[in-house]
Amino acid sequence: MRPVSCFLSSFRIRPRRAVVALCCVAALAAALPARGAATLRIGQAGEPESMDPGLITTVEASHILDDMFLTLTTPGPDGAAIAGAADRWAISEDGLTYTFTIRDHAWSDGTPVTASDFEYGMKRLLNPKTGSEYASLLFIIKGAREYNGGEGSAADVAVRALDDRTLRITLTHPAPYFLSQLTHQTAAPLPRHVVEKYGARWTKPEHIVVNGAFKLAEWLPNVRIRLVKNPAFYDAANVALNEVVYYTYEDVAALQKRFRADELDVSNIDTEQIDWLRENLPEALRIVPYEGIYFYMANVRKPPFDDARVRRALAMAIDVDAITDRVLRVGQRPAYSFVPPGVSNYGQPSTVAWKDRPYRERVAKAKRLLAEAGYGPGNPLAFTLRYNELGAHKRIAVAIAAMWKKLGARAKLFSTESKTYFSELHRGDFQIARAAWIADYDDAQNFLSLFDSRSGPINYSGYRNRDFDSLMDRASTTLDLKSRAKILRRAEALVLRDVPAMPIYYYMSLRLVSPRVEGWVDNAANKHPSRFLSLTR
Secondary structure (H helix, E strand, O other): OOOOOOOOOOOOOOOOOEEEOOOOHHHHHHHOOOOOOOEEEEEOOOOOOOOOOOOOOOHHHHHHHHHHOOOOEEEOOOOOEEEOOEEEEEEOOOOOEEEEEEOOOEOOOOOEOOHHHHHHHHHHHHOOOOOOOOHHHHOOEOOHHHHHOOOOOHHHOOEEEEEOOEEEEEEOOOOOOHHHHOOOHHHOOOOHHHHHHHHHHHHOOOOOOOOOOEEEEEEEOOOEEEEEEOOOOOOHHHOOOOEEEEEOOOOHHHHHHHHHOOOOOEEEOOHHHHHHHHHHOOOOEEEEEEEEEEEEEEOOOOOOOOOHHHHHHHHHOOOHHHHHHHHHOOOOEEOOOOOOOOOOOOOOOOOOOOOOOOHHHHHHHHHHHHHHOOOEOOEOOEEEEEEEOOOOHHHHHHHHHHHHHOOOOEEEEEEEOHHHHHHHHHHOOOOEEEEEEEOOOOOHHHHHHHHOOOOHHHOOOOOOOHHHHHHHHHHHOOOOHHHHHHHHHHHHHHHHHHOOEEEEEEEEEEEEEOOOEEOOOOOOOOOOOHHHOEEOO
16 A cells, blocks of 8 residues: 555545545655656657647546646546545535535636636536537536536536635535546636636636646647646645656657657557567556557448448457457457446446357358348448547558458548547547547446437437436436446446447557656556656656
8 A cells, every 4th residue: 555645545425424634745745756856758649639628638638737737636646536626525415515625725827726716617618608528527517417508507507616715516416436537627627817818818828827736838739748847836845847848749659769769758659569668678668457448439320320230240340359469469458348347336347249259150240230231242331430640540440441341341441630530520520430438537437428418529429329318317316336337237238239339449558657757656547647756867
C-alpha cells in the first residue's frame, strides 16, 4: 500500500451523512520525490481540439487539461481520485445529495475560486448552445438531461452554489462512481469573468486562467503545447516541475526517435518496433492493462448497415485473436465483450454468441447471413472503412479488410488526420469506422452509455433500442450492486446481439518513460498528472 493515507480506494454510498475528510497535503508531499527545477517533455500522438473543458473529447486533450484544471476530486499519483478543489464533502443518507466544501484557492490571475465557478462550468457545458459532445456524462445530475435537451432551464439543474465555499449537487439516482466521475473535465470549474470577457478566445494563452498546477503559455498546433508552473496553485510548493511541454505529432515513429535521442522524457510507442523496444529499451518500456476497448462501429442510420445481418456477418468474420497475436503483438487481449473485464461492480461481462465457435464455422455462417441480406457474387457488399492516421490503425484495417474479403465483402480503406477524423465521426459521416472508448470512470455504465439513444454525439453509430434504453434506466435506479450488474449485462447482451459496434481488443497503455522521470505510477486509468512527477538530473 502506498504511504499516502488520503487516497479513496472505493466510492460506496455511505449511510447517515458521512463526511469525507480533507486529504492530507503533508502526507502527499512526503510521498513525492526530491524537488528540482525541470522541464518535462511529453510526446503524444494527437492534437487537442480545444483547451475548453466543455469542448474536448479525446484522451490526449484530457491529459493536458488535467494539468491545468483542478476538479472537485482529481486524479492522484496512481490515477485514483483524491480530494481536489473540494477538500471535504458530505453525502446524504439516500445517496442523492453531495455537499462539497471548496478549498481556499485562486485562479492563476489571483481571483478567488468559488462554488459559483463550478456551477457556472457545469451549466455552461449542459447548455445546448455550447454543443458539448460530453454533456451526457452529467445527465446523472437532476434536471441536466432536460436542460441539455431543450425541455428545461439552467435553473432546473441541481447544481447550486450555496455560498462561496459550498456547492450542492443532487443526483437523479445514487451512483457508486460519482466521486470518481468528478475527476473528468466535464466537472471542471470555469473562470466566468474571463469566459464572458473574451468569449471563444478565452482559451488563448494570453487570456486563459486556470486553477491547476500549470497554465498555458504557448500552443503551436501540431507542434507543441507549453505549460508553465502556476504560482497561484494552492499546492505550488510541492510541484517540482517548472514546465511541461507536450509535442503533438501524428507520427508516432518520429516521437519514438526523439525519445531515443533524449529529446523526450515520455512518448507513445511505434508498435511495429515492439520487439526492438523490448530488447533495447526494456527499462523505459511500459505496457500496462488499461480500461479501454478498441472497436469498429457501423453507421446503423443508413443502408447497408441498417441491416443487423450485415453487421453481424462482418463482426463474426473478424479474427480478433489474429489481430492481437499477429498484427499487434504487444499483449493486447482479444475482445469478445464491449465492457472490458475487471470493471468494478460488474463481474463477468456478456460475450458475443460466436465466441467459442471455430473460425471456419463463423466465416461460413457470416456468408449465409450476407446471402440472406441479398449480397453475394452477383451483388458484392462494398463500403468504406475509415480510420485516422495514427499508430497501428492502418495495419489493423488492412488485416480486417482481408478477413472480410473471404466473405466477398469489399472494404475501401480511407484515412484522415485525427482532428478531421473525429469531426466526421460526430457528424455520422462514415459507414464503418474505427473507434475507441477509454473509461471516464470505473463503471460499466460509462461504456454502455455509448449506445443509449439519448447520449447525443457519443452514440457514434446512431443505435436506438427501446429495450436497451429501458434497461439502462432500470440499472440507474437499482441500488443493489449485484442486481444492477445483472441488468447492465442484459443491456450489453442486446448490443452484442445487434452489433452496432464490433469489439476487437481491450487496450493496454503503451508508453516509453525515461528512468529520469520520478513519481510515475503505472495504473489502469493511465493518469499521470505532472504535478506529482519530477526529473532526476
